[in-house]
Amino acid sequence: MARNTRKTAGGTAGNNVVPFPKQSKLNIGVVILAVVFIYAMVCVATYLSREQIQSYQVREGSLVENTRYTGVIVREETVVYSTGAGYVNYFTAEKERVAVGNLVYTLDSSGTIKDYTELLNADENSLSDSDKEEFRYLIDTFLEKYGDDDFSAVYDLHTTLTSQTDKLVNSLLLENINSLYDSTSSMIEYHYAADTGLVAYWIDGLEDLTAEEVTSALIEQTDYSRTELVSNTLVSDGDAVYKIIPSEKYDLVITGVDEEKLEYYLSEEVVQVRFLKNDLELWADVSTTTNSLGESLLVLSFQSGSVNFSTDRFLEIEIISEDETGLKIPVSSIVEKSFYLVPEEYVSYVEEENAYYILVETYGEDGLSVARTEVEPYSLKENQYYPDDTSVSQGTRIYKLDSSDIYQVYTIGTLTGVYNINKGYAEFRQITILEQNELYAIVQSNTTYGLSAYDYIVLNADAVSENDFIYE
Numbered sequence: 138m139a140r141n142t143r144k145t146a147g148g149t150a151g152n153n154v155v156p157f158p159k160q161s162k163l164n165i166g167v168v169i170l171a172v173v174f175i176y177a178m179v180c181v182a183t184y185l186s187r188e189q190i191q192s193y194q195v196r197e198g199s200l201v202e203n204t205r206y207t208g209v210i211v212r213e214e215t216v217v218y219s220t221g222a223g224y225v226n227y228f229t230a231e232k233e234r235v236a237v238g239n240l241v242y243t244l245d246s247s248g249t250i251k252d253y254t255e256l257l258n259a260d261e262n263s264l265s266d267s268d269k270e271e272f273r274y275l276i277d278t279f280l281e282k283y284g285d286d287d288f289s290a291v292y293d294l295h296t297t298l299t300s301q302t303d304k305l306v307n308s309l310l311l312e313n314i315n316s317l318y319d320s321t322s323s324m325i326e327y328h329y330a331a332d333t334g335l336v337a338y339w340i341d342g343l344e345d346l347t348a349e350e351v352t353s354a355l356i357e358q359t360d361y362s363r364t365e366l367v368s369n370t371l372v373s374d375g376d377a378v379y380k381i382i383p384s385e386k387y388d389l390v391i392t393g394v395d396e397e398k399l400e401y402y403l404s405e406e407v408v409q410v411r412f413l414k415n416d417l418e419l420w421a422d423v424s425t426t427t428n429s430l431g432e433s434l435l436v437l438s439f440q441s442g443s444v445n446f447s448t449d450r451f452l453e454i455e456i457i458s459e460d461e462t463g464l465k466i467p468v469s470s471i472v473e474k475s476f477y478l479v480p481e482e483y484v485s486y487v488e489e490e491n492a493y494y495i496l497v498e499t500y501g502e503d504g505l506s507v508a509r510t511e512v513e514p515y516s517l518k519e520n521q522y523y524p525d526d527t528s529v530s531q532g533t534r535i536y537k538l539d540s541s542d543i544y545q546v547y548t549i550g551t552l553t554g555v556y557n558i559n560k561g562y563a564e565f566r567q568i569t570i571l572e573q574n575e576l577y578a579i580v581q582s583n584t585t586y587g588l589s590a591y592d593y594i595v596l597n598a599d600a601v602s603e604n605d606f607i608y609e
Contacts, residue, residue, distance in 0.1 A: 190607055191596040192558060195588055198465030200572050200579050203411070203455040204398065206435075209351050210450055212387035212443065214344040215332060216380045219372045222246060223326070227368045227379070231338050232447050235330040235381075242368075242378060247324040272298070334383035335447045338366040343450060344380065348426050348436050351390040358451060385443045389421070389452060391435040392428075399425060399435060402456070409457040410437060417445060418457070461571035463579045464588055470555045471578065472598045474565050476515065476523040478548040483535045484512065484522050495524070498534035498543070507536055515586050516552055516567045523552055523567075555588065556595040556603065563595060563605045 219225070223246035229235055279294045330336075341363035355361070366379060389410075394402075402408055402423045411418045421437035428434060437454075446452060485494050497510045512524040529535070533546040553570065556563035566588055569581040583589055595601050 190600055192593050192607070193467060193470060193596040195464050195466055195590055195592045195594060197463065197582065197590050198577075198579070199462040200465075200574055200577060202458045202574060204458070205413075205453065205455050206391045206394070207356055207451060207453050208389035208391040208437070209343075209346070209356055210387055210446060210452060211346050211348050211351070211390055212382060213384050214337075214380050214382055215334075216340060216344055216377050217241075217331075219244065219374060219376045219378045220328075221326060222373050223324075223371070224369055225366075225372050225378055227338065229330075229336050231336060232444055234333070234335050234444070236333050237330055239330045240327060241330050241336065242328050244326040244328060244372075245324060246326075328378075330381070332381050332383055334381040335444055337380050337382060337447050339448065340364050340366065340377050340380060341450055348388055348390045348434060349428055351392065351434055352428055352430055353392045353432060356392055356451070361450075363450065382443060382447050385441050387439055387443050387446070389437045389439070389454065391437070392432055394433070394435045396433075399433060401458075402435060408437070410439075411455040411457055412445070413453040413455065414449070415445060417442065461579045463571050464582045464590060465577055465579055466555060466568070466588075466594065467596055468573065468576060468578055470594050470596055470598050471568070471570075472554060472556065472565075474515075474552050474554060474603070476526065476550050476552060477529050477531060477533070477546045478521040478550045479512075479524055479529060479535060479546065480544060481517065481520045481522060483537050483544050484514070484524075485538050493522075493524075495528065496536040496538060497528070498536065515554070515565060517585075518550075521548075521550065523550055556598055556601060557588065558593050558595055558607045561607060563601045563603050563607060565603050566592075566594075 221244055223244040225242050225244055227242045229239065229241045235241060275294070275298060341361070364377075366377065372378060403425060405423065407420050407422055409418060410421050419439055419442050421439050424436045424438065426434050426436055479495060483495060486492075487494065493512050493514055494509050495512055496507050499506050499508045510528050512522075512528040514522045514524050516523040529546050531547060535544045535546065536542070537544070552565075552567045554565050554567045557566040558564070567584070567586050568578075568588060569584060570578050571581055572579040580588065588594070595607070601607070
């Protein structure tokens with residue numbers, strides 16, 4: 138029996154399985170994860186690329202504007218000269234005050250005291266335990282107070298240690314001077330103070346300087362020189378041996394002060410001065426004079442403190458100008474904002490609600506009407522309110538309460554302020570600047586519509602706009 142066979146296009150009869158291409162299954166979880174990842178990357182990139190908002194907590198403070206100057210000391214100074222030749226040895230420490238009749242120095246024409254002093258300096262056992270303890274105390278005190286920005290303290294330590302050494306040597310000399318005197322007879326002369334005052338062992342030729350003789354060239358110290366008067370040195374008849382500063386009073390004369398500052402200091406009459414050498418602060422009377430070159434000179438007169446500067450001719454100082462006190466804010470936080478002005482008589486205040494209202498003309502389906510609208514005024518100046526820009530705009534018509542008068546808004550005013558962020562968004566607050574320098578401003582505290590201590594404001598105000606939400 139014959140068997141019927143049927144061929145298909147793809148093969149022989151009986152093969153009924155037709156292959157279909159596989160369909161890929163979409164995993165919705167992977168898609169969501171990818172979208173979230175991309176969104177997160179966009180957010181991170183946006184965050185990193187934009188300027189970061191920084192906050193600042195308002196605190197009370199003041200502006201201290203210190204101006205630095207170099208001045209020359211003008212004071213009464215009397216130079217004492219030697220009446221003979223020989224080796225000079227000092228028995229009074231520099232900066233020490235002497236009275237009339239106190240021993241200041243000896244003049245040894247034989248050199249005996251000089252030899253004995255050198256012997257003492259070479260003798261390590263000449264210092265007692267108490268003497269060594271004194272030196273340790275001076276050095277420890279220096280180390281406790283020393284800072285890298287105060288290198289001048291090293292020179293002060295050197296001066297102090299030298300003075301202490303001279304004191305000890307002179308003390309030993311005085312203990313043995315009688316035996317030395319017996320062996321050298323009249324070769325040692327004793328010289329006593331003829332006046333009362335501070336002793337200084339240096340000269341510079343400016344002992345008779347007056348304020349009117351000070352010039353800018355002198356303060357620049359281009360040709361300035363001074364001579365130190367040292368113990369155990371050979372002097373001739375007529376040489377300077379020491380000088381006396383009889384008074385605590387002295388003047389510090391300064392050149393190159395600009396006219397505006399000069400007038401300000403004169404108006405103050407007295408100013409506070411900080412000496413950079415030792416951070417001492419003193420008050421000085423202010424006056425001015427003019428030198429032969431026509432330069433205006435600032436003269437600061439002190440009544441005390443001469444002992445601190447008896448070894449100085451030139452001093453660097455800061456004049457401390459402490460002005461207004463109030464709330465201290467950075468200049469970078471200050472912005473200007475424009476407002477449409479509304480006359481005071483068109484604004485009503487409801488005390489029970491602690492709210493301000495205006496009557497605004499509006500147009501609706503029923504035609505012309507007047508709506509009572511709450512406003513937030515930022516300031517009231519010269520009978521003009523500065524309301525928020527959500528309630529009025531250019532051309533807004535406002536009705537006066539209990540009157541038929543109408544005012545159309547058109548005048549623009551500007552207020553200075555900051556962005557307060559206590560509520561989490563940038564809210565403009567007006568400020569009244571009392572004083573300002575390059576970095577900070579002092580503003581009036583507790584003003585209506587203004588700032589109070591401990592408020593938070595935007596530090597970099599140019600990075601935000603009003604009503605922006607702040608995410609730090």
